[in-house]
Amino acid sequence: MLEIRNLTKIYNDGTVALKNISFKVEDGEFLVIIGLSGSGKSTLLRCINRLIEPTEGEILWNGKDVAKADGRSLREVRRQIGMIFQHFNLVKRSSVMTNVLAGRLGYVKPSSSLLHHFPKSDRKKAFEALEMVGITDQAEKRADELSGGQQQRVGIARALMQDPLMILADEPVASLDPVLAHSILGYLEDINKNRNITIMCSLHYLDLVQQYSSRVIGLRDGNLVYEGSNAEIRKMTDGEFKEIYGEEAVRVNAGSLTGGDNA
Amino acid sequence: MRNTKIIKIPLIAAPFAAVLSAIVPGLGQLFSHRIKRGLLLFFSFISIIGLFLWRLTLLAHRELTYADKFVKSFSRQPMFVIFISAVLALLWLWIIYDAYHVAKGRKTKGIGIFTLVLLLFFSLGWQISEIDVYKMVKEFPDAWPPLSRILWPWEAAVTRDTSSVEAKAAILADDSVNPPPIPEYIEGKPYIKSTPTYGNMSTLDEKNEAVKGSVLHLEGSGFEPDTVTFIYWEDSIGNEFRPRQDGEYISLITDADGSFTFDLVMPYRLTPPSAVGQQIHHVHARQTSDVGPLKPSEPLLLTIELMLETIFMGMMATFFGIILAIPLSFLAARNLMSGSWITITIYYIIRTIFNITRSIEPMIWALIAVVWVGLGPFAGIIALTIHTIAALGKLYSEAIESIDPGPIEAIQATGANKLQTIMFAVVPQMIPPFVSFTIYRWDINVRMSTVIGMVGGGGIGFLLVQYIRLLDYKSAGIAVWFIAITVAILDYVSSKIREKFV
The missing domain is CATH 1.10.3720.10 (MetI-like)
Structure with a gap:
């Protein structure tokens, strides 16, 4: 279980990205974060595994405060939390296999991993992860030879290698076309339901949010402005939507995927 | 709001702007808020004038006044002087016209005026870098001997061993006491003898003019028949060189018996002061020929x-x-x-x-x-x-x-x-x-x-x-x-x- 208490992030240049945010994520949830670009979604996700240092507040991960963790204990928390990214963040010139195996770096002996040596069991595991996302035949290709959808599947396989309890997904489908978006979110839904891995995912398109989320939180200018169940988001009113996406936003719903970006 | 363009009104009337630009090129444009254009024209104009004056000074460096320099330069390179003067005048008129035009608030492009500026810089550049296409074409044959050798140098990449056949005779220089004997004749070996075996070297007189030395009558035998033979001179300290006679290196061709005769004027040679006593020189006759396989040079x-x-x-x-x-x-x-x-x-x-x-x-x-x-x-x-x-x-x-x-x-x-x-x-x-x-x-x-x-x-x-x-x-x-x-x-x-x- 993850509990965020009074989380604030102020960047060095004075930008306030998160203002005193508190919420809880229960195990097994598919929590979707919505909000305009710049509303603090990415900052929030990166504060949870400390890719970004929070300024104030507590991040309680199964009772331990991640905000205070350092060195070894921080790395232990990180390996329990997988992450996938909008731009996939694969090492482009390395093979797909190497990219997937990198998911084990938190577990293997550092000295041997530096020479790209991984135990046999890890290689088998990597193969299974690639099988799960259906790209075993691409294992020896360079990552940048793959299409966008395939690269994101490699990203998912890498996250799965960590045996994570939770996966953070930072706009995982924003660089993909609508069909691929459903395919990728389908994998995440499968992981969430069948492996009982908590998912925390930021999304832009309301119909995707309505289809996949079990719960939704909304951010606006670093403030938590919305919290609702899947049933509630399905009934979301224009007023509430404008509250999150701003006065100028136009409601987008089913069919919006071909219509452009957020709002 | 971002599409709104602020239109600045020229500060002065058009004719006045033209007059200003006539006095200081570009000033009229400046007053019409065309600051970049005005500065660019001003600096182009004065730098062209500066460069032109510099070239005139170089062309006529003895003349004192610019008027004299101009006249002298004109006589030396009329095309250049006329061209630059004419285009410069045209540019000046154009800048005046442009100032008038701009002050009226009309749209301007400036392609013409800046083409003119570029043309002036280009012509000055042509003259400054002394480009001479005529000379380049006319004197191309001078470039051919080195060029052809560099393009195809491979004859020099291989060589053969040489073997030489030679004979020498001792000569006493600038003295006649105790001349050396003529070499001993050995049957079947190349042989050269000089008559006499002493004489005076060629020298220079006070006016630095050559004074010919004694003539030695050389007789050689036992060489390869019908073969080019070179004469070498070895001075009293053992340094060898090829003497010239009438400006040419001496080379002879042996007759069918392998013999030759030649009248050699004793050459000019400065011997170092350390060489004291009897000065014995040698005269060599030598035939060289390539033998053996080709090998890298x-x-x-x-x-x-x-x-x-x-x-x-x-x-x-x-x-x-x-x-x-x-x-x-x-x-x-x-x-x-x-x-x-x-x-x-x-x-x-x-x-x-x-x-x-x-x-x-x-x-x-x-x-x-x-x-x-x-x-x-x-x-x-x-x-x-x-x-x-x-x-x-x-x-x-x-x-x-x-x-x-x-x-x-x-x-x-x-x-x-x-x-x-x-x-x-x-x-x-x-x-x-x-x-x-x-x-x-x-x-x-x-x-x-x-x-x-x-x-x-x-x-x-x-x-x-x-x-x-x-x-x-x-x-x-x-x-x-x-x-x-x-x-x-x-x-x-x-x-x-x-x-x-x-």
């Missing part, structure tokens, strides 16, 4: 030797350059050094040193290195290394700056430690540009080391310059060919390797 062997030296010079300079450039490049990468004011200061200092060092050509560094460690390849290596550090340092640091932070983030998120993150996310991104830049630099360094020898930095350039100065264009041609072949091969190989890594 000395210029060819030297060229190959120095070409290898050159390639290794380039390699060593690249090697030292890499070793020193890698650590420095991290200090010159903005993304790594933007942390505090201390690091950013280091960044700026290193960047500045890189830029200054890089802007000084390796040839100039070589001149300094030659003073430092003396002539030879080591000086060349120092020069190339200095330049390589700066060039590679800049390229490497730019590669570090352009690294994608995404994978670093992703690897960190897996729980990897710092070293693992570097190995898995940073190194794979750095290898391709590093390898590519390094090979490219090696290529450049070998190319540079072919010429760095010209200033004494070792390598093949040293040899090339020597051959050119000796007017030995065939040997120079061999060196040129080897440089061209090596550079072409290297170019191909380096581009192939770089392709693999990009």
Whole structure:
């Protein structure tokens, strides 16, 4: 279980990205974060595994405060939390296999991993992860030879290698076309339901949010402005939507995927 | 609001703007808020006038007033003076017209007026750089003898052993007491005798005019029949040279019996003061002929030797350059050094040193290195290394700056430690540009080391310059060919390797 208490992030240049945010994520949830670009979604996700240092507040991960963790204990928390990214963040010139195996770096002996040596069991595991996302035949290709959808599947396989309890997904489908978006979110839904891995995912398109989320939180200018169940988001009113996406936003719903970006 | 354009109204009336631009070109435009246009026209106009006056001064440096200079220059290069004066006047009128036009608030493009400015700069440039197409075409035949030898030098690449047949006779110079005896005749051996065996050398009188020496009657026998035979003179301290008679080197052809006769005027020779006592010179008759198989000539062997030296010079300079450039490049990468004011200061200092060092050509560094460690390849290596550090340092640091932070983030998120993150996310991104830049630099360094020898930095350039100065264009041609072949091969190989890594 993850509990965020009074989380604030102020960047060095004075930008306030998160203002005193508190919420809880229960195990097994598919929590979707919505909000305009710049509303603090990415900052929030990166504060949870400390890719970004929070300024104030507590991040309680199964009772331990991640905000205070350092060195070894921080790395232990990180390996329990997988992450996938909008731009996939694969090492482009390395093979797909190497990219997937990198998911084990938190577990293997550092000295041997530096020479790209991984135990046999890890290689088998990597193969299974690639099988799960259906790209075993691409294992020896360079990552940048793959299409966008395939690269994101490699990203998912890498996250799965960590045996994570939770996966953070930072706009995982924003660089993909609508069909691929459903395919990728389908994998995440499968992981969430069948492996009982908590998912925390930021999304832009309301119909995707309505289809996949079990719960939704909304951010606006670093403030938590919305919290609702899947049933509630399905009934979301224009007023509430404008509250999150701003006065100028136009409601987008089913069919919006071909219509452009957020709002 | 962003589409709103603020229209500035000209400060003065159009005719007045024209008058202002007539007095100071561009001033009228300035008053019409066309500041860039006004300044550009002003500075173009005065720099053209300045350049023109400079050329007039050079063309007529004895004349005192500009009017006289103008007249004199006109008589020397009428086309140039008329053309520049006319176009300059046209430009002046155009600027006045333009000021009027602009002050009226009309739209202007300025292509015409700036074409005129460019035309003036181009014509001045033509005259300043002394371009002479007529001379270039007319005197092309002068370039042909060296060019043809350089283009096809291969006759000089091979040689044969020579064997020589010779005989010599002793001559007493500037004395007649105790002349040496005529050589002993041995049956079947080449033989030469001189009558008499003494005489006076040619000398110079007080007016530095040649005074002919005594005539020696030479008789030779026992040589190869019908073969070219050269006469050599050996002075009293053993130095040998080919004497000339009537301006030509002496060469004879033996008759069918292998004999010859020749009347030799004793040549002019300064003997050193250390040579005291009886001055015994020798006269030689020599026939040389090629024998044995073809073998590589000395210029060819030297060229190959120095070409290898050159390639290794380039390699060593690249090697030292890499070793020193890698650590420095991290200090010159903005993304790594933007942390505090201390690091950013280091960044700026290193960047500045890189830029200054890089802007000084390796040839100039070589001149300094030659003073430092003396002539030879080591000086060349120092020069190339200095330049390589700066060039590679800049390229490497730019590669570090352009690294994608995404994978670093992703690897960190897996729980990897710092070293693992570097190995898995940073190194794979750095290898391709590093390898590519390094090979490219090696290529450049070998190319540079072919010429760095010209200033004494070792390598093949040293040899090339020597051959050119000796007017030995065939040997120079061999060196040129080897440089061209090596550079072409290297170019191909380096581009192939770089392709693999990009």
